[in-house]
Amino acid sequence: MRAAKFRNPSFFPGIKFMADTPKPTPRVRMPATAKAGEVIEVKTLISHEMESGQRKDAAGQLIARKIIKQFSVSFNGQEIMTADWGSAVSANPYQSFFVRVPESGTFAFTWLDDDGSVYKAEQKITVN
Amino acid sequence: MKSRLGHSTRREFLATLSVGATAVLVGLPAANATPESIATEIKKLYGDKKIVEGKIKLDLPTIAENGLVVPMGFEVESPMTATDYVKAVHFFAEGNPNPQIASFRFTPMSPKAAAAIRIRLAQTQNVVAVAEMSNGDIYTAKKEVKVTIGGCGG
Numbered sequence: 001m002r003a004a005k006f007r008n009p010s011f012f013p014g015i016k017f018m019a020d021t022p023k024p025t026p027r028v029r030m031p032a033t034a035k036a037g038e039v040i041e042v043k044t045l046i047s048h049e050m051e052s053g054q055r056k057d058a059a060g061q062l063i064a065r066k067i068i069k070q071f072s073v074s075f076n077g078q079e080i081m082t083a084d085w086g087s088a089v090s091a092n093p094y095q096s097f098f099v100r101v102p103e104s105g106t107f108a109f110t111w112l113d114d115d116g117s118v119y120k121a122e123q124k125i126t127v128n
Numbered sequence: 129m130k131s132r133l134g135h136s137t138r139r140e141f142l143a144t145l146s147v148g149a150t151a152v153l154v155g156l157p158a159a160n161a162t163p164e165s166i167a168t169e170i171k172k173l174y175g176d177k178k179i180v181e182g183k184i185k186l187d188l189p190t191i192a193e194n195g196l197v198v199p200m201g202f203e204v205e206s207p208m209t210a211t212d213y214v215k216a217v218h219f220f221a222e223g224n225p226n227p228q229i230a231s232f233r234f235t236p237m238s239p240k241a242a243a244a245i246r247i248r249l250a251q252t253q254n255v256v257a258v259a260e261m262s263n264g265d266i267y268t269a270k271k272e273v274k275v276t277i278g279g280c281g282g
Binding site: 075079080081083084086087088089090091093094096097100 | 196201239244246248
């Protein structure tokens with residue numbers, strides 16, 4: 001197949017492919033409205049390679065660990081839950097959990113990377 | 129056995145594959161976690177405290193085809209009030225290069241001590257959960273997951 005060699009990144013020396021440096025994108029899925037005191041499920045996902053530090057590259061060298069080590073969620077500044085992730089958490093980490101909605105406000109989600117980067121997302125919710 | 133066309137048969141091909149897979153397994157560093165090292169990790173957290181089985185409902189597949197992405201959910205039985213709640217839930221892998229999978233810390237603000245994530249499992253092994261209650265009680269649960277394709281190394 002002739003097209004195959006064009007799909008191989010090494011066919012284009014010097015070109016940095018976008019896949020090399022993806023910027024983690026958080027995504028949060030939860031209802032926009034709730035009743036006071038209602039318990040809702042929140043689903044989160046962030047694009048991240050979660051490099052475990054166990055893999056070797058083509059030259060046999062260990063690829064350095066780079067994972068998101070902590071995920072936390074708060075509501076109107078008050079901590080609800082924190083998850084410490086190890087290298088056994090899959091790439092593009094998914095996390096779902098439950099929160100109670102006491103009043104209208106903002107949920108804040110924070111992902112903390114090994115390299116010190118912090119990724120954030122916010123979601124407003126209205127109590128009706 | 130060669131087929132008439134001179135290609136190796138499916139059976140031979142599969143045999144070669146499994147030999148290759150064994151070679152890869154042998155080539156991995158032999159520093160995986162073990163049930164003993166998990167016990168040590170738990171001891172580091174809770175010393176000689178009594179650990180009772182129960183209260184934790186684990187939602188893990190019996191067979192995971194892809195060890196890179198194994199869905200894992202859990203719920204710990206608790207009223208989750210200001211005086212009686214689940215403080216922390218830790219997860220360990222008996223057969224991964226690193227014993228720790230993840231730890232969850234809850235507050236009385238959490239309505240349920242429940243969550244779901246996706247994890248990597250290097251091989252068939254037990255996943256061990258340990259939950260710490262606000263009154264100091266400690267509960268444990270474990271489940272074996274058979275892994276068809278390992279989720280580490282490579």
